Amino acid sequence: MTNQAYIPDPPLPIPQRNADNAPYWDGAAEGRLLLQRCRKTGQVWFYPRQISPATWDANDVEWFVASGRGEVHSFSIVHRASEPGYRPLTPFVVALIDLVEGAQMMTNIIGPNALDVAIGDKVRCVFEARGEGINVPQFLLEER
Amino acid sequence: MAKHMLSSAASIAGVGESEIGKVASQSGIGLAAQAAKQAMDEAGLRPSNIDGLLTAYSMTEPYFMFGTVVAEYLGIQPSYLSSMVLGGATPAALVNHAVQALATGVATNILVVVGENRATGQTRDEAVAALSSVGHPYYEKIYGPLIPAFYGMIANRLMHETGVTREMMAAVAVNGRFHAGLHPNAHMSQPITIEDVLASKPIATPLNILDCCLISDAGGALIITAADRARDMPSQPVDILGFGEFHTHEHIMAAPSLTEFGGKQSGAAAYKMADLSPKDIDFAELYDCFTPVPLIEMSEAGFGTPEEAGELFLSKETNFNRKFPVNTHGGMLSHAHAGAAGGLFAIIEAARQLRGDAGGRQVAKRERAFVHNEGGIMSSHCSLILGAG
Numbered sequence: 337m338t339n340q341a342y343i344p345d346p347p348l349p350i351p352q353r354n355a356d357n358a359p360y361w362d363g364a365a366e367g368r369l370l371l372q373r374c375r376k377t378g379q380v381w382f383y384p385r386q387i388s389p390a391t392w393d394a395n396d397v398e399w400f401v402a403s404g405r406g407e408v409h410s411f412s413i414v415h416r417a418s419e420p421g422y423r424p425l426t427p428f429v430v431a432l433i434d435l436v437e438g439a440q441m442m443t444n445i446i447g448p449n450a451l452d453v454a455i456g457d458k459v460r461c462v463f464e465a466r467g468e469g470i471n472v473p474q475f476l477l478e479e480r
Numbered sequence: 481m482a483k484h485m486l487s488s489a490a491s492i493a494g495v496g497e498s499e500i501g502k503v504a505s506q507s508g509i510g511l512a513a514q515a516a517k518q519a520m521d522e523a524g525l526r527p528s529n530i531d532g533l534l535t536a537y538s539m540t541e542p543y544f545m546f547g548t549v550v551a552e553y554l555g556i557q558p559s560y561l562s563s564m565v566l567g568g569a570t571p572a573a574l575v576n577h578a579v580q581a582l583a584t585g586v587a588t589n590i591l592v593v594v595g596e597n598r599a600t601g602q603t604r605d606e607a608v609a610a611l612s613s614v615g616h617p618y619y620e621k622i623y624g625p626l627i628p629a630f631y632g633m634i635a636n637r638l639m640h641e642t643g644v645t646r647e648m649m650a651a652v653a654v655n656g657r658f659h660a661g662l663h664p665n666a667h668m669s670q671p672i673t674i675e676d677v678l679a680s681k682p683i684a685t686p687l688n689i690l691d692c693c694l695i696s697d698a699g700g701a702l703i704i705t706a707a708d709r710a711r712d713m714p715s716q717p718v719d720i721l722g723f724g725e726f727h728t729h730e731h732i733m734a735a736p737s738l739t740e741f742g743g744k745q746s747g748a749a750a751y752k753m754a755d756l757s758p759k760d761i762d763f764a765e766l767y768d769c770f771t772p773v774p775l776i777e778m779s780e781a782g783f784g785t786p787e788e789a790g791e792l793f794l795s796k797e798t799n800f801n802r803k804f805p806v807n808t809h810g811g812m813l814s815h816a817h818a819g820a821a822g823g824l825f826a827i828i829e830a831a832r833q834l835r836g837d838a839g840g841r842q843v844a845k846r847e848r849a850f851v852h853n854e855g856g857i858m859s860s861h862c863s864l865i866l867g868a869g
Contacts, residue, residue, distance in 0.1 A: 419621070431633070
């Protein structure tokens with residue numbers, strides 16, 4: 337699902353595609369959070385790479401669809417933004433999420449109760465349209 | 481256990497500190513040159529005696545190959561030269577590299593110099609935007625964070641996992657400002673209280689503006705030479721007893737922990753090289769880009785748990801005239817922060833204290849100092865142990 341129906345002005349940053357992350361952004365465009373893991377060791381990591389950081393072997397890299405569930409490892413409520421598109425959104429939440437699959441990623445906590453966030457809160461991934469057909473993974477607080 | 485062959489092999493023979501604050505009359509590299517001149521004079525050297533140059537980078541002035549630019553500006557032609565980019569950890573790492581270059585004989589007198597006009601060389605928005613490039617360009621910056629938010633996440637997790645309180649972090653800022661008031665060249669010297677810190681403008685929770693380092697124009701410099709040569713120079717030598725580095729990640733999303741970082745390993749390596757332990761240290765000059773950081777560094781350097789460190793700050797035992805002085809110049813929260821120069825002032829202050837040159841903020845016990853520099857988001861760590869020579 338996409339959670340945001342409009343594109344703010346100034347726009348929020350559009351992620352850069354590169355050879356490492358094209359499948360990640362393609363997955364996001366289809367509403368799926370794709371992660372990588374090592375075929376040999378099972379290690380899950382974020383962010384996308386061309387090699388397994390466990391073995392340095394490109395053949396060990398395997399993409400899979402993650403559950404999109406996790407919990408808040410830590411967060412900060414930002415009152416001063418440097419990104420022009422984020423300035424009208426202050427205060428907003430930046431957080432690190434421990435995904436149930438084991439990797440950690442950065443996100444905003446979005447939704448009406450985002451500023452109530454606490455460490456350990458359960459969250460789930462949604463996708464935010466940023467224009468140019470790009471969706472960005474974002475996280476909502478689950479009901480407590 | 482015997483000392484490492486590099487322990488006490490080299491010494492700081494001179495230190496220099498430029499004008500500090502908003503210095504619109506100087507370029508960043510001009511500030512570096514001011515500091516270099518002072519350090520060279522303290523060592524009793526002339527430009528032609530400098531055969532090694534180690535420097536960092538500039539985010540305000542558009543120079544590629546910063547090291548050769550600095551050499552060119554200073555009119556020297558070194559045979560050993562490098563510019564390193566380890567963020568705030570750069571100065572201590574440059575000291576480490578200088579010791580190795582002196583020991584292997586590839587240089588004789590090394591100038592370590594860093595300067596940037598971060599306050600007047602760019603607008604405040606440009607400064608904040610440039611520094612947000614520390615965030616991962618593909619997977620972090622798209623969420624609108626800024627550096628205080630990264631350290632805010634560390635602070636929140638630290639309070640979640642340990643007994644560290646908001647007041648303990650504020651006390652770190654109060655300690656720095658107290659010392660800056662005793663330093664003739666500090667950027668900010670008006671005293672503040674814990675209440676002032678807690679009531680100051682919120683930036684990224686739990687951090688307020690007074691929990692964040694300054695943005696200054698400033699340059700700093702060291703002359704490093706072999707320990708035996710330093711004994712023939714005019715200033716009292718400051719011996720480099722030990723150093724250690726450790727690098728665990730670059731981006732905060734990839735940090736193995738938000739409460740344990742590479743300072744533990746870098747500190748342990750420095751103690752091992754010096755054949756010393758935390759109880760041998762008289763005072764510490766730590767990296768204080770944000771107020772939670774010195775609490776973590778104190779702990780990783782072996783001076784108690786983070787909350788015990790917080791209690792020391794709260795009870796003012798970290799003041800220069802008390803039990804364990806910390807950041808006796810005011811640190812980057814109050815003395816100066818200008819890119820890689822920020823951490824260099826911790827080394828300069830340790831040297832001045834060890835020489836007994838610190839005036840109204842002189843510590844009483846001044847045999848050995850622990851210095852820590854940290855770069856990125858607690859990513860790169862370099863510890864130094866310095867001794868009065």
